[in-house]
Amino acid sequence: MSNLLTTSDEILASALTLIMSGGYNGFSYADIAGVVGIRKASIHHHFPSKVDLVRTLVKQYRKDAEVGVAALEQGVQDPLELLKAYAGHWARCIEDSSRPFCVCALLASELPALPPEIAEEVKAFFRFLSTWLTSVMDRGSREGALNLSSQPRVEAEAFMASVHGAMLSARAYGTPEVFPAILAPTLQRLSPTVAQ
Amino acid sequence: MSNLLTTSDEILASALTLIMSGGYNGFSYADIAGVVGIRKASIHHHFPSKVDLVRTLVKQYRKDAEVGVAALEQGVQDPLELLKAYAGHWARCIEDSSRPFCVCALLASELPALPPEIAEEVKAFFRFLSTWLTSVMDRGSREGALNLSSQPRVEAEAFMASVHGAMLSARAYGTPEVFPAILAPTLQRLSPTVAQ
DNA sequence: CCCTGTCTACCTTCTGGTAGGGAGGCTGTC
DNA sequence: GACAGCCTCCCTACCAGAAGGTAGACAGGG
Structure with a gap:
């Protein structure tokens, strides 16, 4: 077994x-x-060495994320639903304590003290995530499926920051519900159906 | 000297x-x-012991924050300006690398591995910050000085998460400008003068 | 026979922490 | 004024354990 x-x-x-x-x-x-x-x-x-281990880990973590995102985009077309799926993924991870925090978000907070090889991998993860979210925002904006109030790039960064900050709060309070509670208004604001 | x-x-x-x-x-x-x-x-x-040192540190950090917030509220009345001042404080700290990250945000990410005494102090910091931001949001909502789309408590948590997440991104990208860039749309959305 | 994977045994350096001593400053008392 | 006593602060010297890492032997399978 x-x-x-x-x-x-x-x-x-x-x-x-x-x-x-x-x-x-x-x-x-x-x-x-x-x-x-x-x-x-x-x-x-x-x-x-420990650096080898963690570098491999982060690299694989990013590749898994790339595969996960690609699979998600196969199944889901609507940009808003993609964002909800992404947030939902983390909500579940936090809820059942299986992966209650994004490894790269955690490592990013320690960045200045990290071995440079690992720091580079962590930065690459952020770039990947940001690129993907920007593409979702951009498409959503063009298709009218998302209600953006800024440039797609800025909205993507803001969304990512909300997710990471919400993870931190869920951890600090020790209450998983706080994560979806923080994300809900953000997602609602991006929804075109309830545009004011 | x-x-x-x-x-x-x-x-x-x-x-x-x-x-x-x-x-x-x-x-x-x-x-x-x-x-x-x-x-x-x-x-x-x-x-x-190290625990004594860090517990003292975090406790003092929180007291300094309480004093700073009290002083800020003396000088600034408008809720939106308070939020801008708070974000601006961190923008400057990140810009000039003097205090490029909130100690409590960083410690929160390590919470599960922290000695319990320290974890408790970190949680207390989050509670304090959340309480203050909630009071600002609440007052802003009642006075019409802020344009909220959710309950004050939720808006406060979302704002705090944005700040923490933006700090993380600024660190990950190594570009300080990303912090104000992320916060700007959030602050603009809260502004009553540009309500849609 | 070699390669893979594991083991025991060991090394060096760093970790938080302790024991005890000495220098200097304050204070109380003769 | 002198001096004893104490207190604060810093020192050297040390400790046990944990850190990351190495050397070399052994077992099993292709």
């Missing part, structure tokens, strides 16, 4: 969980070893 | 700077000792 995942996948998965709770400096190889049920030295076989 | 600040103030100040860049686990007593020009052991005289 543990063969469904390779050891290195298990290492990455537990590192993800650990980073999500305490950031880059908040976990150690010993912590991972404890979770995976392996010795510290064995982790070095898969990832020679 | 170094007597303008007591040693313990210097310790707190350098700890503040260090936390702002790398979070709770991103600095050590040795780092502070290096900055202040004192030995590690001497820090323990002022703050017996």
Whole structure:
């Protein structure tokens, strides 16, 4: 049953969980070893250094996000529904505590103290997310499916900031409901059907 | 010349700077000792443990914020101007790199891994900020000085989330201008003079 | 036979923290 | 005024444990 995942996948998965709770400096190889049920030295076989491990992790996290977004766009066309799906994804993650925080958002807060290779990957994630959201905003604006009050780029950045800030608040208050509560008015304002 | 600040103030100040860049686990007593020009052991005289130090720091940070907000409300009455002043404060801090991130926002992201005493102080900061912003939103709504589309409490949380998220983006992109760019449309939307 | 993956054992450096001593300043008492 | 005592602050020296990381051996499979 543990063969469904390779050891290195298990290492990455537990590192993800650990980073999500305490950031880059908040976990150690010993912590991972404890979770995976392996010795510290064995982790070095898969990832020679901590920087290797986290760089791989963030890179894969971004690729997963790219795949997820592509799949989402296959199933959903309406721009507003795309934004709702994105927000909804995080609402569920926060609700069931499975992935209560975006790893890249957390790492971004530690950026100045991060090894440069990792910092670069984190920045790339932000650029990707921003690019995607901008494209959604842009299309929504042209199609009349979104009610924008600024340029698509600015709306995209503002939306992303709301999502990240709402994650932070949900964590600070310890109440998951605060996340959708914060996002709801933002989504409603973007909706063309209730334009004032 | 170094007597303008007591040693313990210097310790707190350098700890503040260090936390702002790398979070709770991103600095050590040795780092502070290096900055202040004192030995590690001497820090323990002022703050017996790291938890003591950071708890004191966050508590003082909140009190400073309370004083700052009280002073601001003395000088500024208009709710919209209060929100602009708050955003402007952070815009300047980010611009000149003096305090490019809110310590409590950063610590909130690490909350699950923080010593409980510190976590409690961080939560108290969020409650304070939220209460103040809610009072501003509420008054603005009643006076017609703000154009709210949701309840004051929700608008306050959304505004706070925008500020925190915008801080994160400014850090991630490494471009300070992104902060005011994100906040501008939010402030404009709250403005009664341009209500649609 | 080699390659992969794990192990034990070990290293160095850093971590927060402690013990104890010395210099200097204040204060009370003779 | 002198001096003892104490208090504050900083020091050197040390500690145990945790950090990331290395070396080398062993087991099993292709």
